[in-house]
Amino acid sequence: MEQLQGLVPWVYLLAAVTFILGLKGLSGPTTAPLGNRVAAAGMLLAVIATFLESQVASAWLLIVPAIAIGAVIGFIGARQVPMTAMPQMVAIFNGAGGGAAALVSIQEYLRATGEGAVNAGEVVAIVLGLMIGAVSFSGSAVAFGKLQGLIDARAFRYSGQQLVTGGLFAGMILGALALIASAAGLVTVPTVLVLALVALLALAFGVALVMPIGGADMPVVISLLNAYTGLAVAMAGFSIGNQMLIIAGTLVGASGTLLTRLMSKAMNRSLGNVLFGAFGAATAASGARAEDGRTVRSISAEDAAIQLGYAQRVIIVPGYGLAVAQAQHGVRELADLLEQKGIEVRYAIHPVAGRMPGHMNVLLAEANVPYEKLFDMEQINDDFKRADVALVIGANDVTNPAARSDKSSPIYGMPILNVDQAQNIIVIKRSMKPGFAGIDNDLYLDPKTGMLFGDAKQAVSQVVAELKKAA
Amino acid sequence: MNGADLLLGAYIFVLAIFVGNEVISKVPTTLHTPLMSGANAIHGIIVVGAMLVATAVSGPVGIVLGFLGVVLGTINVVGGFVVTDRMLQMFKAKPRAAKPADKK
Numbered sequence: 001m002e003q004l005q006g007l008v009p010w011v012y013l014l015a016a017v018t019f020i021l022g023l024k025g026l027s028g029p030t031t032a033p034l035g036n037r038v039a040a041a042g043m044l045l046a047v048i049a050t051f052l053e054s055q056v057a058s059a060w061l062l063i064v065p066a067i068a069i070g071a072v073i074g075f076i077g078a079r080q081v082p083m084t085a086m087p088q089m090v091a092i093f094n095g096a097g098g099g100a101a102a103l104v105s106i107q108e109y110l111r112a113t114g115e116g117a118v119n120a121g122e123v124v125a126i127v128l129g130l131m132i133g134a135v136s137f138s139g140s141a142v143a144f145g146k147l148q149g150l151i152d153a154r155a156f157r158y159s160g161q162q163l164v165t166g167g168l169f170a171g172m173i174l175g176a177l178a179l180i181a182s183a184a185g186l187v188t189v190p191t192v193l194v195l196a197l198v199a200l201l202a203l204a205f206g207v208a209l210v211m212p213i214g215g216a217d218m219p220v221v222i223s224l225l226n227a228y229t230g231l232a233v234a235m236a237g238f239s240i241g242n243q244m245l246i247i248a249g250t251l252v253g254a255s256g257t258l259l260t261r262l263m264s265k266a267m268n269r270s271l272g273n274v275l276f277g278a279f280g281a282a283t284a285a286s287g288a289r290a291e292d293g294r295t296v297r298s299i300s301a302e303d304a305a306i307q308l309g310y311a312q313r314v315i316i317v318p319g320y321g322l323a324v325a326q327a328q329h330g331v332r333e334l335a336d337l338l339e340q341k342g343i344e345v346r347y348a349i350h351p352v353a354g355r356m357p358g359h360m361n362v363l364l365a366e367a368n369v370p371y372e373k374l375f376d377m378e379q380i381n382d383d384f385k386r387a388d389v390a391l392v393i394g395a396n397d398v399t400n401p402a403a404r405s406d407k408s409s410p411i412y413g414m415p416i417l418n419v420d421q422a423q424n425i426i427v428i429k430r431s432m433k434p435g436f437a438g439i440d441n442d443l444y445l446d447p448k449t450g451m452l453f454g455d456a457k458q459a460v461s462q463v464v465a466e467l468k469k470a471a
Numbered sequence: 472m473n474g475a476d477l478l479l480g481a482y483i484f485v486l487a488i489f490v491g492n493e494v495i496s497k498v499p500t501t502l503h504t505p506l507m508s509g510a511n512a513i514h515g516i517i518v519v520g521a522m523l524v525a526t527a528v529s530g531p532v533g534i535v536l537g538f539l540g541v542v543l544g545t546i547n548v549v550g551g552f553v554v555t556d557r558m559l560q561m562f563k564a565k566p567r568a569a570k571p572a573d574k575k
Contacts, residue, residue, distance in 0.1 A: 027498040027508040033559040040552040059526040070545025078553035097547035103540035111527035248516040254491025358501035
């Protein structure tokens with residue numbers, strides 16, 4: 001046992017290498033599944049090796065059941081979740097990691113202070129791990145709630161919001177500084193009480209941070225919180241003196257931050273924009289143009305069915321609304337019906353459709369839509385001119401012509417699908433409510449456009465029913 | 472952690488930032504979500520930290536904290552890897568998917 005214990009740090013080094021290789025593998029389409037498994041194998045090795053440590057081995061009665069419970073919850077959760085609910089599931093797992101990092105920080109603090117003097121440098125790492133982990137925990141919980149529909153997904157704003165959020169942040173930092181100063185011997189504070197207070201303030205701050213962000217932006221937020229948890233884990237590594245934790249946590253923190261920036265960039269927004277919702281301010285400017293006398297034309301499912309039935313080429317443009325309503329199977333049925341009539345049906349996939357890159361591909365694959373019918377934006381954009389009907393299902397900003405023409409629009413410059421060039425446009429949408437960008441879409445005022453209002457799943461099945469009736 | 476260890480940790484921290492940025496510098500948009508999910512699983516390594524400090528605090532509070540920490544960490548690891556694997560299987564299910572995306 002004694003000799004084997006010397007091996008543990010070497011196993012940790014090996015595990016750290018598998019994490020780097022795994023992450024590298026995950027960034028390429030062919031290597032991704034292997035990369036994920038390599039990292040998982042490294043993780044398993046590290047966990048097994050940890051049992052060689054005497055304090056872990058002697059506490060197996062506590063640790064093994066905890067691992068068993070966590071493994072069952074994690075496994076069942078991951079297996080049962082429908083593909084559409086993927087982002088919130090990642091949020092839950094991420095929150096769990098953040099919570100664990102916060103708990104490790106608390107335990108390390110109590111242990112170190114129990115033994116007497118604590119190094120102020122270590123306390124810096126401890127409070128950072130605690131704060132970041134707790135923010136990630138509660139922020140992820142809110143993100144989950146919003147995506148799952150447990151909390152209103154809309155941006156939640158109230159007057160004095162910045163004051164409250166700022167106050168929570170300031171209180172948290174103040175408490176953290178008091179703990180550091182106390183460790184340095186500068187002040188005397190009731191440390192355990194302050195520690196608990198910092199934890200509570202951090203939890204509240206995480207809630208306050210995510211509540212004002214709309215549901216459509218959640219994937220970016222989850223990606224950011226993911227990076228936070230990575231950082232919290234790195235800080236926990238500092239406080240307990242474990243290099244593997246520092247490497248793994250920092251890797252995720254750095255790559256997660258980069259990924260978050262890439263994701264916001266694909267939406268033509270800066271991260272600050274996502275977090276602090278500067279789009280609210282831009283609404284007024286772009287919204288004014290809607291009042292120039294053009295009106296929205298609402299159509300029924302029957303009208304839509306007739307239009308589709310007489311078309312020769314149809315392009316379906318799926319978006320977030322399709323994912324939310326889980327309409328992918330209905331869409332597949334609709335496409336099958338149209339194809340039986342000899343109508344050509346294709347799908348146009350915008351890179352950020354669904355606000356989760358690759359989201360549409362996964363969903364449509366789940367409904368067995370053949371891959372050769374899914375087209376990237378660059379491949380299909382020139383074909384909209386020749387399409388008789390462009391059927392937009394729950395997509396909004398990625399079809400907004402303002403991105404091409406209106407320099408004052410906040411989404412100006414974002415590449416969009418040329419839906420407006422189709423002969424006819426049918427838009428299935430729940431309401432006239434703007435999309436995530438919070439701006440109106442000129443496409444809906446186009447005389448060629450008919451709006452079919454309703455939940456994507458219901459609307460699609462109504463159209464399917466009408467088509468069947470006609471056939 | 473003493474001063475020398477902190478400095479060593481800081482070196483590792485800084486180098487790992489560069490590695491983290493380097494390994495995912497070129498990633499196609501379709502893989503953003505699985506990558507996020509995979510990275511999410513990797514920070515589940517906190518479970519090892521939770522195991523190491525599980526009995527660091529004595530008394531019932533210590534037991535509760537230690538137990539919860541290991542449970543949460545394990546949820547992160549197991550759930551993270553399994554969900555990522557499932558996501559990647561979806562992509563792999565129809566290998567033709569990669570081809571139309573490649574040609575411009």
